[in-house]
Every structure is written in structure tokens, then in C-alpha cells.
Amino acid sequence: MVTSRAKVLNLTFHGIGERPNGEHEDEASIWLSVEQFNFVLDFIKGRQDIFITFDDGNKSDVEIALPLLLKRGIKAAFFVCPGNFGSSGYLTGEDVHSLSRAGMIIGSHGMHHRDWRQLKNEELMGDLRVSREILEKETEQPISYVACPGGSYDRRVLNYLKKAGYERVYTSDTGYSRPDAFLQARNTIHSNINPDLLRRIIEQRTWNSAGFIRVVKKCIKRWC
Numbered sequence: 001m002v003t004s005r006a007k008v009l010n011l012t013f014h015g016i017g018e019r020p021n022g023e024h025e026d027e028a029s030i031w032l033s034v035e036q037f038n039f040v041l042d043f044i045k046g047r048q049d050i051f052i053t054f055d056d057g058n059k060s061d062v063e064i065a066l067p068l069l070l071k072r073g074i075k076a077a078f079f080v081c082p083g084n085f086g087s088s089g090y091l092t093g094e095d096v097h098s099l100s101r102a103g104m105i106i107g108s109h110g111m112h113h114r115d116w117r118q119l120k121n122e123e124l125m126g127d128l129r130v131s132r133e134i135l136e137k138e139t140e141q142p143i144s145y146v147a148c149p150g151g152s153y154d155r156r157v158l159n160y161l162k163k164a165g166y167e168r169v170y171t172s173d174t175g176y177s178r179p180d181a182f183l184q185a186r187n188t189i190h191s192n193i194n195p196d197l198l199r200r201i202i203e204q205r206t207w208n209s210a211g212f213i214r215v216v217k218k219c220i221k222r223w224c
């Protein structure tokens with residue numbers, strides 16, 4: 001098992017529990033039951049080399065995940081889209097303030113979850129700056145973490161993220177990362193999670209030809 005302190009395994013969650021009012025139909029594969037989430041937290045509790053993140057700013061972040069994390073003394077990062085604040089099923093600005101006050105890290109996931117690779121330079125810089133300004137106002141804390149919407153990035157996006165002053169960029173590239181690296185790979189936990197699969201994700205035993213292709217794609221995204 002990989003237990004080196006030199007590496008961190010970032011896990012990504014989305015919604016926990018019931019999907020609100022039948023929304024997020026297309027996200028069934030990335031919503032976990034409360035039981036599954038509890039099981040994952042108990043499995044990784046005490047592991048300094050595993051870091052938990054949440055994407056999209058679903059209401060379940062504050063209603064379900066926060067108390068379960070606090071109960072176990074786990075600090076996580078929540079990547080939220082300020083453009084969704086107050087929409088049905090999503091966090092409000094006050095919720096984000098509550099998460100921050102509870103000791104959680106808040107990061108930007110873009111204003112409206114748009115693919116950053118598709119935005120023109122000015123739009124991209126605006127998205128990166130405005131989302132951070134809103135989050136800094138809500139949390140009264142500096143915001144230096146960001147997660148790419150849809151895991152989508154390329155070299156231009158990374159340059160703009162650096163220019164905008166972000167210090168950690170969370171992707172969906174899978175695998176372990178160095179804790180101090182600018183680019184942080186993440187491993188999405190899907191609704192099919194079970195003890196054996198979680199063990200294989202943590203030990204990174206899911207390697208196969210698809211894993212090799214992912215590494216090649218990651219290198220291309222950094223340089224193109």
C-alpha cells in the first residue's frame with residue numbers, strides 16, 4: 001500500500017443522499033448514499049495522505065457532509081460555483097460562510113461551471129477573478145484553491161490560473177500527487193463504491209491500458 005508522506009491521494013465527491021426533487025438526473029453515477037459516504041469516511045479516517053474534496057456546491061455539502069466530517073475531525077475542500085448560489089438544490093452564500101467558519105477550505109469551481117477551455121481570454125480571466133472575489137467576500141478568507149469544471153483544462157487555462165493567483169489547481173486526472181504541487185490530480189468516488197473498489201483506488205491498483213492512456217492525456221493537456 002502507498003503510505004508515503006510525500007504523496008497525497010485526493011478524492012472527489014459530488015452529492016450525498018437523495019438528489020433534490022429529481023434534479024441532477026444525469027448525475028446519478030456521482031451521488032452517494034449517506035451509508036456509502038459514512039463507510040468511505042470511516043475507511044480513510046486518520047490517513048494523513050488522503051484529502052477529501054467536493055465539487056459543484058450541492059446543498060448536501062452543508063446539510064449532510066459537513067456534520068459527518070466534523071464528527072470525525074476531517075478537514076475537506078469544497079469547490080463551489082457562486083453563479084448557482086441560492087438555486088434549488090445548491091448552497092447559498094451563507095452556507096459557504098458556514099462551511100468556512102467550520103474550518104473547511106473553500107475554492108472556486110468557476111462562476112457557472114463553464115468549460116474554461118471554451119472561454120475567450122477575457123471571459124476566462126473574468127470568471128477566475130469574479131468567482132474568487134465573491135467567495136472571498138462570503139468567507140472573509142483568501143481563496144487560493146480552484147477545481148476545473150468538468151476536469152477540463154489545457155496549458156492556456158493553467159497559465160491564466162497562475163496569472164489569477166491561484167496556488168492549487170484540482171483536476172480529475174486520477175492518481176496520487178505531491179502535496180505542494182500546483183496541479184493536484186483527483187479520484188472521483190462514484191455511486192458504485194464498495195470496500196474492494198475503494199481499496200483498489202487507494203492502492204492505485206486500477207491500472208490498466210486505460211490508466212496508461214490517462215497519463216498520456218494528462219501530459220498532453222499540460223503542454224498543449
Ligand SMILES: [Zn+2]
Binds near residue numbers: 150
Ligand atoms: Zn463540477
